[in-house]
Amino acid sequence: MTTTLRLGIAGLGTVGVGVMRIVAAHADLLARRTGREIAVTAVSARERGRDRGIDLSAHAWEDDAVALARRDDVDIFVELIGGEDGVARAAVEAAIDAGKHVVTANKAMLAVHGHALAERAEAAGVALRFEAAVAGGIPCIKALSEGLAGNRIKRVMGVMNGTCNYILTRMEDAGLPYDTVFAEAHALGYLEADPQLDVGGIDAAHKLALLAALAYGTRVDFEGVAIEGIERVSIADIRHAADLGFRIKLLGVAQMTGRGLEARMAPCLVPAKSPLGQLQGATNMVVLDGDAVGQIVLRGAGAGEGPTASAVMADVADIARGTRMPVFGQPAGTLARPFRATAGTPSPYYLRMDLHDKPGALAKIAACLGEAGISIDRMRQYDHAETVAPVLIVTHKAARASLDEAIESMGRTGVLAGDPVALRIETLAV
Numbered sequence: 001m002t003t004t005l006r007l008g009i010a011g012l013g014t015v016g017v018g019v020m021r022i023v024a025a026h027a028d029l030l031a032r033r034t035g036r037e038i039a040v041t042a043v044s045a046r047e048r049g050r051d052r053g054i055d056l057s058a059h060a061w062e063d064d065a066v067a068l069a070r071r072d073d074v075d076i077f078v079e080l081i082g083g084e085d086g087v088a089r090a091a092v093e094a095a096i097d098a099g100k101h102v103v104t105a106n107k108a109m110l111a112v113h114g115h116a117l118a119e120r121a122e123a124a125g126v127a128l129r130f131e132a133a134v135a136g137g138i139p140c141i142k143a144l145s146e147g148l149a150g151n152r153i154k155r156v157m158g159v160m161n162g163t164c165n166y167i168l169t170r171m172e173d174a175g176l177p178y179d180t181v182f183a184e185a186h187a188l189g190y191l192e193a194d195p196q197l198d199v200g201g202i203d204a205a206h207k208l209a210l211l212a213a214l215a216y217g218t219r220v221d222f223e224g225v226a227i228e229g230i231e232r233v234s235i236a237d238i239r240h241a242a243d244l245g246f247r248i249k250l251l252g253v254a255q256m257t258g259r260g261l262e263a264r265m266a267p268c269l270v271p272a273k274s275p276l277g278q279l280q281g282a283t284n285m286v287v288l289d290g291d292a293v294g295q296i297v298l299r300g301a302g303a304g305e306g307p308t309a310s311a312v313m314a315d316v317a318d319i320a321r322g323t324r325m326p327v328f329g330q331p332a333g334t335l336a337r338p339f340r341a342t343a344g345t346p347s348p349y350y351l352r353m354d355l356h357d358k359p360g361a362l363a364k365i366a367a368c369l370g371e372a373g374i375s376i377d378r379m380r381q382y383d384h385a386e387t388v389a390p391v392l393i394v395t396h397k398a399a400r401a402s403l404d405e406a407i408e409s410m411g412r413t414g415v416l417a418g419d420p421v422a423l424r425i426e427t428l429a430v
């Protein structure tokens with residue numbers, strides 16, 4: 001057996017502790033599979049004395065993650081701190097400049113700085129791997145960059161935020177309010193340090209941007225993803241969607257169209273009985289369409305200690321075996337500049353609104369839709385409050401821009417008693 005592969009782990013939270021546990025529990029198995037002993041030599045976190053339920057006595061401690069990244073006894077710097085900038089990025093850059101391989105779960109950093117970091121790592125001749133950053137334990141980076149290397153990718157789609165899927169399914173199944181379910185997700189270690197990244201759809205968009213770069217050979221283009229979060233989805237929407245035979249999922253789609261790359265992350269209605277509709281809890285699903293392979297569907301845990309640490313260790317094992325490849329599947333210098341689609345593909349929409357209960361209100365709403373060229377497929381009026389009438393409209397296929405135009409004119413009619421909720425009904429859903 002060759003020399004020990006030495007890990008320096010920065011960040012000992014949910015994922016960092018999970019990695020420490022796998023290295024300890026599976027030392028023999030990892031050594032057999034990779035041909036090298038894998039050991040943690042040094043660690044760093046914010047609070048040294050915190051009880052994490054693991055023994056740190058055999059590892060050197062660094063208060064400063066950048067110092068950890070530069071240590072002579074570290075071969076792979078494992079960045080599990082998080083955050084787009086700050087110490088995580090500084091330490092990753094320091095590790096690369098010191099000639100260390102890097103494994104990270106940090107999608108926020110990669111979605112914004114991924115291209116620059118890839119150029120830096122490739123120039124330094126070190127690996128920069130990020131399986132844990134997208135859909136947690138699901139090996140989707142490996143599937144796309146290795147398993148589907150012989151395919152032109154037609155579409156990447158999926159549910160990629162465990163927190164949002166947990167919240168949406170628990171609210172529906174247990175009839176629990178948002179705040180209770182949110183607290184549960186927090187206790188389970190699913191949430192980002194800033195939970196707005198989760199519920200605002202930003203974390204899932206980070207992941208979609210990374211997958212799109214790998215799929216289409218472009219520089220990571222997080223700014224090009226149209227993002228909507230789940231904050232405005234209410235228990236009423238979840239119930240109305242169920243009545244119509246749908247479930248609401250935070251769904252991402254990246255597809256190359258004749259108009260350029262369309263990338264969007266938004267809550268959508270998907271058929272309740274479809275595999276996507278059936279996804280429960282923090283489970284993620286990544287659907288990849290290749291011209292040769294057809295469609296493949298990957299499903300598994302998208303967040304939490306064990307699943308995320310499992311993905312970190314997959315990257316560590318690859319480096320231990322000597323596997324080397326460009327960060328985004330092809331050399332960074334050959335990645336194209338992104339070519340964004342100017343408009344998204346039309347689809348039917350679910351539109352829920354509260355109207356002031358006055359004669360002619362519904363007619364005004366229908367007129368706004370008609371003037372924007374949108375035709376109504378179905379319409380329902382739900383139980384009245386005294387002066388407010390809740391109305392649900394399902395449209396035929398419409399462009400989002402036309403729908404927004406219609407909603408704007410509805411606002412000018414004075415019949416709306418609040419902002420309407422507009423959700424795409426995803427016709428591509430698996």
Ligand SMILES: NC(=O)C1=CN([C@@H]2O[C@H](COP(=O)(O)OP(=O)(O)OC[C@H]3O[C@@H](n4cnc5c(N)ncnc54)[C@H](O)[C@@H]3O)[C@@H](O)[C@H]2O)C=CC1
Pocket residue numbers: 010011012013014015016044045046047063064065079080081082083087105106107108132133136189190191192193302303304305308
């Ligand atoms: N929790 C999850 O299910 C998943 C998390 N990730 C990503 O993994 C990374 C870590 O996430 P978690 O473990 O959930 O976070 P966490 O908040 O549980 O842990 C973060 C750790 O970083 C440490 N830290 C903070 N500032 C530091 C500093 N200046 N120097 C050294 N250490 C510092 C904290 O002390 C803590 O130990 C993030 O990038 C996150 O987006 C990715 C996939 C799933």
Ligand SMILES: N[C@@H](CC=O)C(=O)O
Pocket residue numbers: 133135136160161162163164190191192198203302303304
């Ligand atoms: N906060 C994220 C963690 C994994 O990436 C999620 O909920 O999916």
Ligand code: NA
Pocket residue numbers: 131132133134135136137138139140141311
């Ligand atoms: Na993954």
